[in-house]
Amino acid sequence: MPIRAEIIAVGSELLTPWRLDTNSLFITRQLNLIGALVARKTVVGDRAEDLRASIARALETSDVVFLTGGLGPTTDDINREVVADVLERPLRLDEQVLEKIRRRYQRTGMTMPPNNQRQALVPSGAQVLPNPNGTAPGLMLEESGKLIFLLPGPPRELEPMVVDQVIPAIRTRLGTETTLYRQLKIAGEAESRVDFLASPIYRSYADVETTILASTGIIDLFFYWRPLDADQPEAEGHRLLDELVARVRGVLGDLVYAEAEQTLECAVGELLRQQGKTLAVAESCTGGLIMQMLTEVPGSSDYLLGGFVTYSNQAKIDWLGVKEDDLSVHGAVSPCVAEQMAAGARARSKASIGLAATGIAGPGGATTEKPVGLVYLGISDGSGTESRKLQLNGDRAVIRIRAARTALDWLRRRLV
Amino acid sequence: MPIRAEIIAVGSELLTPWRLDTNSLFITRQLNLIGALVARKTVVGDRAEDLRASIARALETSDVVFLTGGLGPTTDDINREVVADVLERPLRLDEQVLEKIRRRYQRTGMTMPPNNQRQALVPSGAQVLPNPNGTAPGLMLEESGKLIFLLPGPPRELEPMVVDQVIPAIRTRLGTETTLYRQLKIAGEAESRVDFLASPIYRSYADVETTILASTGIIDLFFYWRPLDADQPEAEGHRLLDELVARVRGVLGDLVYAEAEQTLECAVGELLRQQGKTLAVAESCTGGLIMQMLTEVPGSSDYLLGGFVTYSNQAKIDWLGVKEDDLSVHGAVSPCVAEQMAAGARARSKASIGLAATGIAGPGGATTEKPVGLVYLGISDGSGTESRKLQLNGDRAVIRIRAARTALDWLRRRLV
Numbered sequence: 001m002p003i004r005a006e007i008i009a010v011g012s013e014l015l016t017p018w019r020l021d022t023n024s025l026f027i028t029r030q031l032n033l034i035g036a037l038v039a040r041k042t043v044v045g046d047r048a049e050d051l052r053a054s055i056a057r058a059l060e061t062s063d064v065v066f067l068t069g070g071l072g073p074t075t076d077d078i079n080r081e082v083v084a085d086v087l088e089r090p091l092r093l094d095e096q097v098l099e100k101i102r103r104r105y106q107r108t109g110m111t112m113p114p115n116n117q118r119q120a121l122v123p124s125g126a127q128v129l130p131n132p133n134g135t136a137p138g139l140m141l142e143e144s145g146k147l148i149f150l151l152p153g154p155p156r157e158l159e160p161m162v163v164d165q166v167i168p169a170i171r172t173r174l175g176t177e178t179t180l181y182r183q184l185k186i187a188g189e190a191e192s193r194v195d196f197l198a199s200p201i202y203r204s205y206a207d208v209e210t211t212i213l214a215s216t217g218i219i220d221l222f223f224y225w226r227p228l229d230a231d232q233p234e235a236e237g238h239r240l241l242d243e244l245v246a247r248v249r250g251v252l253g254d255l256v257y258a259e260a261e262q263t264l265e266c267a268v269g270e271l272l273r274q275q276g277k278t279l280a281v282a283e284s285c286t287g288g289l290i291m292q293m294l295t296e297v298p299g300s301s302d303y304l305l306g307g308f309v310t311y312s313n314q315a316k317i318d319w320l321g322v323k324e325d326d327l328s329v330h331g332a333v334s335p336c337v338a339e340q341m342a343a344g345a346r347a348r349s350k351a352s353i354g355l356a357a358t359g360i361a362g363p364g365g366a367t368t369e370k371p372v373g374l375v376y377l378g379i380s381d382g383s384g385t386e387s388r389k390l391q392l393n394g395d396r397a398v399i400r401i402r403a404a405r406t407a408l409d410w411l412r413r414r415l416v
Numbered sequence: 417m418p419i420r421a422e423i424i425a426v427g428s429e430l431l432t433p434w435r436l437d438t439n440s441l442f443i444t445r446q447l448n449l450i451g452a453l454v455a456r457k458t459v460v461g462d463r464a465e466d467l468r469a470s471i472a473r474a475l476e477t478s479d480v481v482f483l484t485g486g487l488g489p490t491t492d493d494i495n496r497e498v499v500a501d502v503l504e505r506p507l508r509l510d511e512q513v514l515e516k517i518r519r520r521y522q523r524t525g526m527t528m529p530p531n532n533q534r535q536a537l538v539p540s541g542a543q544v545l546p547n548p549n550g551t552a553p554g555l556m557l558e559e560s561g562k563l564i565f566l567l568p569g570p571p572r573e574l575e576p577m578v579v580d581q582v583i584p585a586i587r588t589r590l591g592t593e594t595t596l597y598r599q600l601k602i603a604g605e606a607e608s609r610v611d612f613l614a615s616p617i618y619r620s621y622a623d624v625e626t627t628i629l630a631s632t633g634i635i636d637l638f639f640y641w642r643p644l645d646a647d648q649p650e651a652e653g654h655r656l657l658d659e660l661v662a663r664v665r666g667v668l669g670d671l672v673y674a675e676a677e678q679t680l681e682c683a684v685g686e687l688l689r690q691q692g693k694t695l696a697v698a699e700s701c702t703g704g705l706i707m708q709m710l711t712e713v714p715g716s717s718d719y720l721l722g723g724f725v726t727y728s729n730q731a732k733i734d735w736l737g738v739k740e741d742d743l744s745v746h747g748a749v750s751p752c753v754a755e756q757m758a759a760g761a762r763a764r765s766k767a768s769i770g771l772a773a774t775g776i777a778g779p780g781g782a783t784t785e786k787p788v789g790l791v792y793l794g795i796s797d798g799s800g801t802e803s804r805k806l807q808l809n810g811d812r813a814v815i816r817i818r819a820a821r822t823a824l825d826w827l828r829r830r831l832v
Contacts, residue, residue: 013629015454017445020436029433038431040466041459050456050477057473061466213429281725287711288704291725295703298779298812306731308724309697309707315722315765319735349731363714396714 003036003174006062008054010070010079011153012045023068023151023158030162034171035179036064046076048085055086055148063146064170069153071136073115079150080121080139087143089123097128101135129165133157140169147173180225180237182245185258187218188409194219197251205244207232216398217405218264221248254413264408265293271415272303272353279411280349281307282320282341284332285359285375289404305349310341320344333358335376335387342378343385354380357407359390361399375403377410419452419590422478424470426486426495427569428461439484439567439574446578450587451595452480462492464501471502471564479562480586485569487552489531495566496537496555503559505539513544517551545581549573556585563589596641596653598661601674603634604825610635613667621660623648632814633821634680637664670829680824681709687831688719688769695827696765697723698736698757700748701775701791705820721765726757736760749774751792751803758794759801770796773823775806777815791819793826 007028009021021043028038039062044050051070058065070079084091098120105112119136122128129138129149134157139150149166151158186194191214198221202210211222223244225237249256257267272279281290281304291307294300308319313332316322322340330336338358346354359375366372373392378385388410392402423444425437437459444454455478460466467486474481486495500507514536521528535552538544545554545565550573555566565582567574602610607630614637618626627638639660641653665672673683688695697706697720707723710716724735729748732738738756746752754774762770775791782788789808794801804826808818 015444015457016627016629017441017448019629020438020441022436025433025436028431032433039461039463040470041431043457045455047455053473053477054456057469061469211432213432213435280731283704287716288699288707288723288725291704292708295725295727296813296816300703301727305728306724306726306735307704308722308735309704309711310722311711311717312721312765315696318764319722319724348734349728397712400712 003031003034003064003170004039004062005031005036005064005066006040006042006058007038007066007068008051008058009041009043009068010046010051011043012076014043014069015045021068023153023155026155026159027066027068027162030167031064031170032179034167036170046070046078048078048082051078051082052086055083059086059143059146059148063174065146065148067148067150068158071119071138071150071152073113073119073135077118080118080123083139083141083148083150084123087123087141087148089125089141091121091123093117094120094122094128097122097137100130100137104135129161131157131161133160138165140166142173180234180241182223182241183260184221184245184248184252184256185218185260185262185264186221186252186255187257187264188406188413189219189255191219194221194252194255198248201247201251202244205240207237207240208244216394216401217409254416257409257412263293263297264405264412266297268408268412268415269294269297269300269303271412275415277352277415278303278305278349279353279355280305280345280351282345282354282356282378283307283309284311284316284341284357285361286357286400286404286407287311287361289400290355290357290407293404293408305351308341308345308348316341320348331370333360333370333374333376335378335389338376338378338387339380339385340378342380342387346380352381353411354378354385355407355411356380357403359392359399359403361396361403363396373399375399375406377403377407379410379414381414419447419450419480419586420455420478421447421452421480421482422456422458422474423454423482423484424467424474425457425459425484426462426467427459428492430459430485431461437484439569439571442571442575443482443484443578446583447480447586449595450583452586462486462494464494464498467494467498468502471499475502475559475562475564479590481562481564483564483566484574485567487535487554487566487568489529489535489551493534496534496539499555499557499564499566500539503539503557503564505541505557507537507539509533510536510538510544513538513553516546516553520551545577547573547577549576554581556582558589596650596657598639598657599676600637600661600664600668600672601634601676601678601680602637602668602671603673603680604822604829605635605671607635610637610668610671614664617663617667618660621656623653623656624660632810632817633825670832673825673828679709679713680821680828682713684824684828684831685710685713685716685719687828691831693768693831694719694721694765695769695771696721696761696767698761698770698772698794699723699725700727700732700757700773701777702773702816702820702823703727703777705816706771706773706823709820709824721767724757724761724764732757736764747786749776749786749790749792751794751805754792754794754803755796755801756794758796758803762796768797769827770794770801771823771827772796773819775808775815775819777812777819779812789815791815791822793819793823795826795830797830 007024127140141148209224213220310316321344341356342354356378362372375390423440543556557564625640629636726732737760757772758770772794778788791806793804
């Protein structure tokens with residue numbers, strides 16, 4: 001049986017319509033990597049009785065319980081008190097912790113406000129997890145063979161604490177199963193089509209569990225090795241997974257863009273860098289989104305010269321050299337305009353490649369011949385210029401994301 | 417006492433590191449508008465025993481329980497069965513529901529797969545909530561004065577069902593408190609400074625509860641009327657809230673950009689449209705993000721001519737007319753380059769206004785004089801050209817968002 005964990009995110013702000021508990025995603029990923037599963041996630045407010053009930057219930061069904069947030073210096077921050085109460089462990093003031101908090105304030109030239117003394121309260125028997133990035137330390141408690149972690153809410157405090165202290169502690173105390181898995185990242189194809197191609201292969205592996213996740217044009221395939229016979233050596237798991245991945249890649253071909261967690265824009269960037277090529281982009285319906293994705297990658301200035309967001313026809317003419325006649329005869333959403341945009345971006349920037357997108361993201365702007373979701377992509381390089389037609393579903397935001405990702409994926413496939 | 421609700425999101429995919437339960441935000445907002453509070457949110461997988469325990473516990477402490485997801489046609493989708501089991505209500509096949517599902521398939525030229533028959537199973541005594549946007553209808557059950565809603569997982573199915581059917585049913589069955597509230601949206605200032613200015617005012621209103629939420633440069637102030645004397649007429653609440661808002665606006669001035677839910681880019685767009693002005697943008701460190709935000713607004717082509725993402729120095733020179741000398745003497749991240757970028761964008765597009773951002777988003781590219789987070793904004797219009805220096809905190813993504821939002825807010829404040 002894998003280790004079962006429960007994550008309880010504490011804070012009334014997480015029960016408003018504006019805040020989501022994102023820490024749980026990070027913790028889940030780290031747990032999954034050591035073969036532990038998250039069985040339940042809960043969000044509770046700052047009411048002691050709700051929190052008390054959630055902790056008690058979590059301890060009944062899970063091996064590891066995480067409480068995130070609720071370690072601040074104000075009286076809203078009740079996690080220390082409630083845990084001490086549920087486990088019947090008196091709180092004591094830890095002088096070492098207090099001294100660290102004081103010194104942290106002194107370093108920035110401030111005096112510790114009296115409130116912060118609360119952050120040095122430690123339930124008896126708890127182990128203090130130092131927090132190099134904030135005032136509140138984390139806490140670890142053991143109770144009847146189960147582990148309870150109290151972690152600070154800010155991600156930049158929580159994340160290193162989980163990696164450096166929490167995961168090693170879980171491995172030491174509870175042991176772990178080795179989870180062997182492989183991941184394939186796929187772009188440019190529908191989930192149903194990918195599954196149609198891959199499922200006859202992965203279904204024939206009884207010792208492999210497959211998960212398929214799709215999100216606006218990007219598909220993740222995960223293959224987990226779960227041997228029916230628990231005595232199987234790990235080497236056999238590696239062999240099976242490698243064989244399965246090779247066979248699935250055989251049918252998916254260049255739809256697969258990575259075998260590890262990586263964004264599409266990062267994969268495109270690596271190819272451009274390896275091949276010493278430069279890129280310029282011309283965007284209309286995507287409104288800067290292709291550039292924004294590409295520039296999210298640090299160091300993208302090495303291969304990305306720049307982009308034109310030509311929202312008006314005049315900008316297409318003046319900045320990219322699109323022919324006025326073609327705009328009036330064929331319209332801005334047409335194969336020839338997409339090609340001229342790509343060629344214009346390349347020529348004006350002297351880049352190796354020009355990439356373009358023009359389309360109707362909606363909700364307005366559609367005609368009977370040109371419905372919402374119609375997008376033309378253009379690509380221009382040393383070997384010529386061509387265009388490609390897309391008909392995308394979704395609302396304005398989804399159409400823009402799909403158009404940008406399909407453009408990046410088209411570029412990627414030409415580079416491989 | 418306000419109505420207490422609990423939301424249980426069902427689906428193993430929500431326990432992976434990739435998926436967040438976002439439906440709960442929508443439901444929370446709709447409940448808050450009728451004065452109901454969400455007391456707990458839970459995510460459980462497709463294990464019947466976990467779900468059974470969560471439902472039973474929710475019914476102990478909440479007036480309304482929502483189950484989202486888990487209404488699909490496969491055997492993973494167990495919500496109907498588990499609810500029927502917990503409430504001891506036998507499931508029956510609803511012929512009317514089945515007929516609707518069949519007809520839905522026929523309209524698209526397909527035959528209903530046998531699996532989908534499961535979606536027509538209804539616990540005895542449940543009311544069917546029609547789903548015009550999908551096959552699985554919602555279900556409403558009453559149990560000892562409490563309400564249980566089973567809702568489909570896809571947001572485009574769930575959202576209209578909540579607004580059109582669920583909220584009216586809650587109002588009819590449980591009654592509601594009227595929640596009077598006002599919202600102020602603020603940009604361009606730190607949360608602590610906004611609270612320093614506003615708190616002396618709102619603290620003097622004993623009948624008003626204030627919430628302040630900050631998210632990467634945008635601050636929301638909410639004032640809820642919670643009269644100490646429950647017999648107060650609503651008119652008094654409106655009078656108090658209007659007075660409070662006027663006084664807070666008096667100290668915040670043009671930091672406030674909206675009194676209702678609205679994005680900053682939408683507020684900027686409305687001002688440009690009202691004043692008949694056009695805009696062109698030149699971006700370096702923000703990499704297209706300013707344009708991407710502006711073009712998220714449908715109809716933005718009315719005032720937005722286009723944008724240049726000049727990532728390389730050569731693009732700044734060739735496309736915007738930035739002087740090569742200034743780039744080599746002062747560097748790309750300098751007041752004079754920001755001003756030339758803004759003026760160049762305006763001149764090349766013949767727009768009324770040019771807006772520019774150049775900076776160091778990190779993690780690389782910093783020097784001792786120019787640290788990560790240093791950003792210069794430029795603005796150019798008929799009255800001249802000027803620049804502004806920012807020193808922003810955060811990682812690459814946060815710096816880019818803050819820079820883009822500060823640029824948009826600077827433009828907004830010049831327009832008002």
